[in-house]
Amino acid sequence: MRITAAVLETAGGPFALRDVDLGDPRPDEVLVRLSGTGICGTDLEFATFFPTPAVLGHEGSGVVERVGAQVTSVAPGDRVAMSFTSCGSCVTCRTGSPAYCHRFDAVNFSGRRPDGSSALSLDGAEINGHFLGQSSFATHAVVPERAVVPIGDGIDLPLAGPFGCGFQTGAGGVFNVLRPEAGSSIAVFGAGAVGVAAIIAAAVSGCGIVAAVDVNAAKLEAARSYGATHAVDSTASDSAAALREIAPHGFDYVIDTTGRQDVLRTAVEALGPLGRCGVIGVGPSPEMSFDWRSVLNGRTITGIIAGSSVPQVFLPKLLDLHAAGRFPVDRMMTAFPFEKINEAVAAVRAGEVAKAVLTF
Ligand SMILES: [Zn+2]
Ligand SMILES: [Zn+2]
Numbered sequence: 001m002r003i004t005a006a007v008l009e010t011a012g013g014p015f016a017l018r019d020v021d022l023g024d025p026r027p028d029e030v031l032v033r034l035s036g037t038g039i040c041g042t043d044l045e046f047a048t049f050f051p052t053p054a055v056l057g058h059e060g061s062g063v064v065e066r067v068g069a070q071v072t073s074v075a076p077g078d079r080v081a082m083s084f085t086s087c088g089s090c091v092t093c094r095t096g097s098p099a100y101c102h103r104f105d106a107v108n109f110s111g112r113r114p115d116g117s118s119a120l121s122l123d124g125a126e127i128n129g130h131f132l133g134q135s136s137f138a139t140h141a142v143v144p145e146r147a148v149v150p151i152g153d154g155i156d157l158p159l160a161g162p163f164g165c166g167f168q169t170g171a172g173g174v175f176n177v178l179r180p181e182a183g184s185s186i187a188v189f190g191a192g193a194v195g196v197a198a199i200i201a202a203a204v205s206g207c208g209i210v211a212a213v214d215v216n217a218a219k220l221e222a223a224r225s226y227g228a229t230h231a232v233d234s235t236a237s238d239s240a241a242a243l244r245e246i247a248p249h250g251f252d253y254v255i256d257t258t259g260r261q262d263v264l265r266t267a268v269e270a271l272g273p274l275g276r277c278g279v280i281g282v283g284p285s286p287e288m289s290f291d292w293r294s295v296l297n298g299r300t301i302t303g304i305i306a307g308s309s310v311p312q313v314f315l316p317k318l319l320d321l322h323a324a325g326r327f328p329v330d331r332m333m334t335a336f337p338f339e340k341i342n343e344a345v346a347a348v349r350a351g352e353v354a355k356a357v358l359t360f
Contacts, residue, residue: 012049023121030144032141032143036061036159038333041192043137054111081160082147085133111130160319168318170198172304173198181205196354200226212224220233259285264288269294332354
């Protein structure tokens with residue numbers, strides 16, 4: 001079928017709205033008509049080097065239009081959010097940890113299905129897509145059943161997509177991995193969309209101290225409104241000293257959403273004995289280094305992908321919290337019509353919006 005997609009024609013370049021052909025869903029795939037898609041930092045990162053032409057986007061939501069013959073979990077007309085995909089047959093998939101699928105990169109970031117084909121073609125030639133199972137910067141997407149999550153009526157459909165990536169990543173790091181006990185202390189480094197999701201999850205978990213650390217005063221102000229009990233502006237203060245003042249014996253938990261070497265080091269050093277650091281951010285620093293003493297006291301550093309979640313299990317829980325008013329992330333979303341994707345990307349890059357959502 002003919003669809004409209006925002007095609008990245010050259011790495012680093014703008015997105016161009018083009019008429020693209022989308023193949024039929026295979027037996028284990030689902031055709032989704034998009035109603036919204038978030039723009040995530042991962043899209044912007046991959047847009048700088050991904051082989052082109054390509055269709056990115058991976059925080060989509062919409063309505064199922066058709067399903068392949070083997071699909072059982074959704075039917076035409078169902079409202080769905082989309083998330084990452086996984087192979088389903090490796091040992092970590094079979095033991096319930098699809099976020100750590102042995103073939104995660106191949107099925108999410110190769111631009112193709114595992115057999116090398118693409119559902120998307122432009123002017124008769126296949127182009128890269130299947131980005132994180134989705135390629136949601138398009139009016140329609142062909143998605144593996146494993147990447148589709150049926151959702152209820154408790155949320156405006158266009159706003160549901162970011163739950164499948166950014167919000168799941170931040171909240172899952174807290175709920176699924178660190179599991180802070182009531183009254184414990186946590187510091188969240190980076191108060192963007194992922195960090196705010198972690199902050200809300202920490203507040204919902206009953207943490208006594210929730211410290212937000214960022215370079216942006218406006219984001220820190222917003223973080224307080226989502227449940228941060230303390231805000232540390234790392235441009236204005238020695239953040240290590242400020243954190244020691246907040247938690248003199250060190251934090252029980254820290255989360256890094258920035259992927260920056262200097263920030264991660266500060267985060268690990270802010271822990272108390274037996275403290276746990278969750279590493280969520282994929283950022284500019286290829287290596288991380290620590291003084292060995294900073295991990296000797298029983299401290300743990302854990303990498304976390306996609307909130308360690310099983311999307312079909314975790315997303316409905318997050319959406320229930322949202323419907324109950326306890327996960328109010330819709331406040332940070334700014335809607336742009338799909339046609340304005342380049343303006344939306346510019347607003348994200350400039351830090352003018354916390355979470356841009358394209359609507360169809
Ligand atoms: Zn993402
Ligand atoms: Zn797998």
